[in-house]
Amino acid sequence: MYEPVWRHPKSLDEAVAAIADAGKSGRVIAGGTDLAVLIRKRVLRPDVLVDLSGVSGHAEITIADGRVEFGGLATHAEIAAHSMVRERAGLLAQACAAVGSPQTRSRGTIGGNVANASPAADSVTALAALDADVRILSVRGERIVPIAGFFKGPGVTTLAGDELITGVSFDLPGADAKSYYRKVGQRNALVIAIVSIGATFDPGTATVRLAFGSVAPTVVRARAAEELFESEWGTSTDRPALVKAVARLAVEAASPIDDVRASAEYRTMLVESLTASSLEEMCLRN
Numbered sequence: 001m002y003e004p005v006w007r008h009p010k011s012l013d014e015a016v017a018a019i020a021d022a023g024k025s026g027r028v029i030a031g032g033t034d035l036a037v038l039i040r041k042r043v044l045r046p047d048v049l050v051d052l053s054g055v056s057g058h059a060e061i062t063i064a065d066g067r068v069e070f071g072g073l074a075t076h077a078e079i080a081a082h083s084m085v086r087e088r089a090g091l092l093a094q095a096c097a098a099v100g101s102p103q104t105r106s107r108g109t110i111g112g113n114v115a116n117a118s119p120a121a122d123s124v125t126a127l128a129a130l131d132a133d134v135r136i137l138s139v140r141g142e143r144i145v146p147i148a149g150f151f152k153g154p155g156v157t158t159l160a161g162d163e164l165i166t167g168v169s170f171d172l173p174g175a176d177a178k179s180y181y182r183k184v185g186q187r188n189a190l191v192i193a194i195v196s197i198g199a200t201f202d203p204g205t206a207t208v209r210l211a212f213g214s215v216a217p218t219v220v221r222a223r224a225a226e227e228l229f230e231s232e233w234g235t236s237t238d239r240p241a242l243v244k245a246v247a248r249l250a251v252e253a254a255s256p257i258d259d260v261r262a263s264a265e266y267r268t269m270l271v272e273s274l275t276a277s278s279l280e281e282m283c284l285r286n
């Protein structure tokens, strides 16, 4: 019978000490919605489980000086329901509302979603479009990394074995900023994305951010498409045509595969059509 040793730290300092002490045989557990599945399937059997659920203050959501900060334990349900997030970073509220079922959203955490590094992770697609930073702690100290550089491949991050995600933060978009999130799946709920898009538009600076899930080994940004938009939007005399050109260019960021959920060809088509829809909604409609 599988009987891991449980550690129940009460503070972040105790948590990182427990992770360091457990070494390679240890694993952090937050909501358990990903990890418990792997343990049940016998894919993973850590000797030590460091349970973060009792860590004080680790689930807080704070907004100060125009910066939003989620503690690693903030759940999808809490983020989706947060009034300021809904108002000013609607794409993230929508992404969190699209995760699994109500049960998954009330247990699953943002720290777990980021650490799990699925290319289909809903919150990550939105966080990539928001240029979020990931706050990381270990007994060796703290480091903060842009989310764009955090992922190396499916399930693989730059996180060392003794490091903990303590939070995720980003600049709160301005009151006139627009955002867009869509997840295309085989049905409307409790589904892994075939393709997801998180997008933002800041009319003041004429900048867009376009991020995609499930089209590459990690969530990706369509930077060439963003640059084309930014260089042409202000002077364009045919903005609908520019939107189409940006959407065509966004496809270059994707390197999709055929899998059980969809073909690479369908995913490529979705990247173009979702980009066009997002820009039409955010930039062309008043």
Ligand SMILES: Cc1cc2nc3c(=O)[nH]c(=O)nc-3n(C[C@H](O)[C@H](O)[C@H](O)COP(=O)(O)OP(=O)(O)OC[C@H]3O[C@@H](n4cnc5c(N)ncnc54)[C@H](O)[C@@H]3O)c2cc1C
Binding pocket: 027, 028, 029, 030, 031, 032, 033, 034, 035, 036, 037, 052, 072, 073, 098, 099, 100, 101, 104, 107, 108, 109, 110, 111, 112, 113, 114, 115, 116, 120, 121, 122, 123, 163, 164, 165, 166, 190, 191, 192, 193
């Ligand atoms: C039925 C079902 C449906 C789902 N649907 C979706 C979906 O639609 N979209 C989606 O994106 N995800 C989905 N998921 C996946 C899952 O719910 C999310 O990834 C969730 O956010 C994971 O958070 P958690 O707290 O449960 O992580 P856990 O399961 O506790 O941990 C996941 C991994 O992250 C590590 N970890 C957790 N917290 C930290 C931390 N703070 N620092 C460092 N490492 C950490 C753990 O060691 C483990 O490796 C689904 C899962 C289930 C079971």
